[in-house]
Amino acid sequence: MGVEVAVQGLTKSFGGQPVWSDVTLTLPAGEISVLLGPSGTGKSVFLKTLVGLLRPDRGSIWIEGKDLPRLSERALYEVRKLFGVLFQDGALFGSMNIYDNVAFPLREHTRKSESQVRRVVAEKLEMVGLTGAEKKLPGEISGGMRKRAGLARALVLDPQIILFDEPDSGLDPVRTAYLNQLIIDLNQQTGATFLIVTHDINTARTVPDNIGLIYHGRLAMFGPREMLLSSTEPVVRQFLNAQRIGPIGMAEEKDADELRAEADAGVELPPLPPIPPQLPPSNGQPRPAERPPGQWCRENGVTPPPGSFDGHPDHGAHTDHDSFAEEPGWAHSGWSEVER
Numbered sequence: 001m002g003v004e005v006a007v008q009g010l011t012k013s014f015g016g017q018p019v020w021s022d023v024t025l026t027l028p029a030g031e032i033s034v035l036l037g038p039s040g041t042g043k044s045v046f047l048k049t050l051v052g053l054l055r056p057d058r059g060s061i062w063i064e065g066k067d068l069p070r071l072s073e074r075a076l077y078e079v080r081k082l083f084g085v086l087f088q089d090g091a092l093f094g095s096m097n098i099y100d101n102v103a104f105p106l107r108e109h110t111r112k113s114e115s116q117v118r119r120v121v122a123e124k125l126e127m128v129g130l131t132g133a134e135k136k137l138p139g140e141i142s143g144g145m146r147k148r149a150g151l152a153r154a155l156v157l158d159p160q161i162i163l164f165d166e167p168d169s170g171l172d173p174v175r176t177a178y179l180n181q182l183i184i185d186l187n188q189q190t191g192a193t194f195l196i197v198t199h200d201i202n203t204a205r206t207v208p209d210n211i212g213l214i215y216h217g218r219l220a221m222f223g224p225r226e227m228l229l230s231s232t233e234p235v236v237r238q239f240l241n242a243q244r245i246g247p248i249g250m251a252e253e254k255d256a257d258e259l260r261a262e263a264d265a266g267v268e269l270p271p272l273p274p275i276p277p278q279l280p281p282s283n284g285q286p287r288p289a290e291r292p293p294g295q296w297c298r299e300n301g302v303t304p305p306p307g308s309f310d311g312h313p314d315h316g317a318h319t320d321h322d323s324f325a326e327e328p329g330w331a332h333s334g335w336s337e338v339e340r
């Protein structure tokens with residue numbers, strides 16, 4: 001089972017310029033959380049701070065009773081082994097083949113024999129559907145395959161926490177759908193705690209258990225998926241509905257004059273779209289942190305947008321997942337057939 005990550009009052013600046021301040025959130029153990037936010041709001045900086053690559057100015061990151069920013073370099077090195085990170089471009093070594101790239105953390109951080117390394121690398125490559133690509137160099141495979149190789153490398157030390165920095169960047173919608181399914185399946189298989197930074201609204205709406213939004217140097221909101229997807233908070237509503245109307249402007253937040261002009265013109269955000277069902281694992285089993293659809297809304301007296309949860313399997317409607325599950329032989333091997 002993954003571990004909980006409790007962030008309290010975290011603040012980070014560069015050269016006196018704050019990136020974000022006073023961020024407080026808890027990533028529940030074993031659940032998938034997504035972090036959203038306009039470009040440049042410091043989502044990647046947040047991931048790097050969590051894993052200890054950047055030191056915050058203030059605040060705590062509690063993991064298994066240890067506060068990461070207070071640890072010595074040596075103690076931090078040990079805690080870092082709990083993390084697996086998938087960087088945006090896979091961050092593979094260009095001169096090493098896929099096998100050696102994936103084997104790298106095992107050779108660096110463990111005393112495993114080469115035959116043990118071979119077994120682990122084969123297992124992780126299979127998990128991401130890259131069996132057979134061992135001898136290829138990163139430059140010889142597609143961007144989607146590079147991401148999956150990066151993911152296999154992130155998995156080799158059996159991390160308890162996996163951070164994904166825009167795993168869908170540069171992927172077409174079909175590959176993004178496959179990657180999202182892989183993420184759900186890996187969460188089920190590993191039980192690890194996942195945090196995904198993404199700009200893809202469909203991913204944000206269907207993949208996570210929890211969603212957060214960074215805006216204007218603050219964490220605007222963080223909570224269960226249903227809370228964010230039924231929120232009437234203008235910035236959350238604008239972002240999740242990909243609208244121009246609302247407080248987020250082209251380069252930064254809109255000023256008071258722009259917002260007044262919008263109000264005077266009578267332009268309003270369109271109604272919230274229905275909350276879609278969560279993407280289930282491809283083996284038909286429930287998600288590790290699955291809760292009945294609509295439970296959060298019911299418990300909190302919130303009326304979800306009309307039509308919400310209509311596509312949930314319990315309602316008998318067809319979902320995207322059904323089409324993946326029906327694909328012959330679809331499991332992780334589905335990947336290799338699609339991409340090669």
Ligand SMILES: Nc1ncnc2c1ncn2[C@@H]1O[C@H](COP(=O)(O)OP(=O)(O)OP(=O)(O)O)[C@@H](O)[C@H]1O
Pocket residue numbers: 014019037038039040041042043044045046
């Ligand atoms: N090492 C660094 N030194 C100085 N400034 C930095 C450093 N790393 C990031 N920044 C700045 O911090 C801000 C946030 O950057 P970051 O890449 O985290 O944003 P982001 O939300 O991930 O953006 P995007 O969605 O476009 O990937 C940017 O202004 C960036 O220039």
